[in-house]
Amino acid sequence: MDVHRLITRSARSIASLAPTVTHLQAMEDVREDARRAIERGYYTPEEDDRLRAWFARYLTARAGLLETIDDLTPIAEGDIAGIDEGTQLRGFVIGYTAGCLLVRAARCFIEEFATHKLVQRKLNEAEPGRRIPRKQYTMIYRSLTRPANAWRLAEAMRFADDNRRAIDGLAGDEQVGAIVGFLNESEESLRVGVDRYLKARLRYRWHSLRRRRASAVQQGLFRILEAFGRVIADVRNPWHADRLTEPVRRRLAELLRPGDIIIARHDDALSNLFLPGYWPHSALHVGLPSTRQAMPIVIDEARAGRWIEPRRVLEARKDGVLFRPLEDTLAVDAITILRPDLGEPDIARAISNAIAHEGKLYNFDFDFFTADRLVCTEVIYRAYEGVGGIEFPLTRRAGWLTLSAEDIVDMALRERGFKPIALFGTPNIGESLLTGADAARALAESRQGSS
Numbered sequence: 001m002d003v004h005r006l007i008t009r010s011a012r013s014i015a016s017l018a019p020t021v022t023h024l025q026a027m028e029d030v031r032e033d034a035r036r037a038i039e040r041g042y043y044t045p046e047e048d049d050r051l052r053a054w055f056a057r058y059l060t061a062r063a064g065l066l067e068t069i070d071d072l073t074p075i076a077e078g079d080i081a082g083i084d085e086g087t088q089l090r091g092f093v094i095g096y097t098a099g100c101l102l103v104r105a106a107r108c109f110i111e112e113f114a115t116h117k118l119v120q121r122k123l124n125e126a127e128p129g130r131r132i133p134r135k136q137y138t139m140i141y142r143s144l145t146r147p148a149n150a151w152r153l154a155e156a157m158r159f160a161d162d163n164r165r166a167i168d169g170l171a172g173d174e175q176v177g178a179i180v181g182f183l184n185e186s187e188e189s190l191r192v193g194v195d196r197y198l199k200a201r202l203r204y205r206w207h208s209l210r211r212r213r214a215s216a217v218q219q220g221l222f223r224i225l226e227a228f229g230r231v232i233a234d235v236r237n238p239w240h241a242d243r244l245t246e247p248v249r250r251r252l253a254e255l256l257r258p259g260d261i262i263i264a265r266h267d268d269a270l271s272n273l274f275l276p277g278y279w280p281h282s283a284l285h286v287g288l289p290s291t292r293q294a295m296p297i298v299i300d301e302a303r304a305g306r307w308i309e310p311r312r313v314l315e316a317r318k319d320g321v322l323f324r325p326l327e328d329t330l331a332v333d334a335i336t337i338l339r340p341d342l343g344e345p346d347i348a349r350a351i352s353n354a355i356a357h358e359g360k361l362y363n364f365d366f367d368f369f370t371a372d373r374l375v376c377t378e379v380i381y382r383a384y385e386g387v388g389g390i391e392f393p394l395t396r397r398a399g400w401l402t403l404s405a406e407d408i409v410d411m412a413l414r415e416r417g418f419k420p421i422a423l424f425g426t427p428n429i430g431e432s433l434l435t436g437a438d439a440a441r442a443l444a445e446s447r448q449g450s451s
Contacts, residue, residue, distance in 0.1 A: 334425025
């Protein structure tokens with residue numbers, strides 16, 4: 001495992017998630033809706049839709065933080081040979097910051113917003129359209145108030161206090177410098193929350209700190225994992241395995257051309273778990289680095305240096321908009337490939353448009369018009385909008401103009417600039433890989449069944 005890449009990826013995820021937590025705490029529109037609903041005794045349909053859209057964004061950000069903590073397990077459990085103390089400390093800072101952000105968001109949610117039984121009942125309702133199960137308010141409240149969690153986080157906090165100088169010394173670090181700033185902003189929420197349960201015990205000196213510092217760092221991060229591991233398990237299916245088999249992946253790799261759009265579903269991905277519809281995710285296949293020579297693609301030197309084998313997909317995930325190996329993108333359960341109905345010059349222009357955004361952070365606020373942070377479908381939008389006459393139908397959902405992956409699928413089915421060329425994993429075809437007209441027909445059938 002490339003520990004440098006793990007630290008960098010996790011730090012980028014926190015850099016994307018931390019501003020979202022702050023923005024979600026503002027939530028003036030849903031606060032005002034709640035005040036009106038409490039006065040009248042019920043939510044109107046419009047208020048209900050805004051609340052559910054906000055709650056889905058909150059749950060998505062929360063899942064992203066949990067997933068980032070989970071990503072750091074190899075460092076916490078010492079699975080990486082030869083890891084140095086400085087790298088371990090960076091891993092702790094990332095995991096600890098994620099824990100602080102989780103507690104900060106949950107405290108705001110429980111103690112400042114969902115204080116009335118009407119709001120609590122509404123948040124406990126299931127929302128199948130956004131894949132929100134029942135009793136999510138209760139689950140978050142239970143996680144925030146479990147004494148065992150508070151004790152584990154107190155131990156991590158004590159480690160952070162005893163190593164404050166070393167942590168502050170990372171403020172100028174290339175990988176985690178910005179994360180130290182987020183930590184300083186959010187740690188007080190963790191401290192206040194823990195104090196409520198463990199005020200008398202915070203003087204207890206954690207026995208592991210008597211060991212060598214590297215072991216202490218590992219155990220500090222391990223406490224963060226312990227505290228939130230149960231929550232991760234509650235959200236994620238531990239028996240899940242990707243249904244896209246290796247033979248299917250090889251066949252798809254042969255079918256893909258530069259400019260193709262990959263629309264995918266991962267049944268167990270925390271970062272898109274609460275997005276609506278069967279198809280929640282999209283990516284742009286840019287091809288092998290040799291594509292740059294075969295097509296007139298405009299790219300700067302820095303990005304050309306990052307577009308290297310085996311990276312052939314431009315994809316926005318929680319760690320940002322990055323070139324990724326195709327095998328990573330194909331680690332999913334269902335997939336459809338859409339091909340633009342354009343000539344090579346237009347496809348080269350679209351790829352050039354998209355890669356100009358490589359390196360940007362992910363937008364967990366799902367604001368489609370914030371160009372410094374992108375969601376997955378925005379990569380497709382900014383690639384193809386206006387190219388060869390393609391126009392995307394942005395749809396207002398709960399007050400936001402958006403483009404979903406399913407909107408792009410529907411464009412292909414209506415032959416509005418794209419066409420389906422492959423399909424795997426939908427309930428109506430099972431484990432078959434369909435191509436061409438068969439894929440288009442089965443995809444249309446699956447969309448009719450989901451409507």
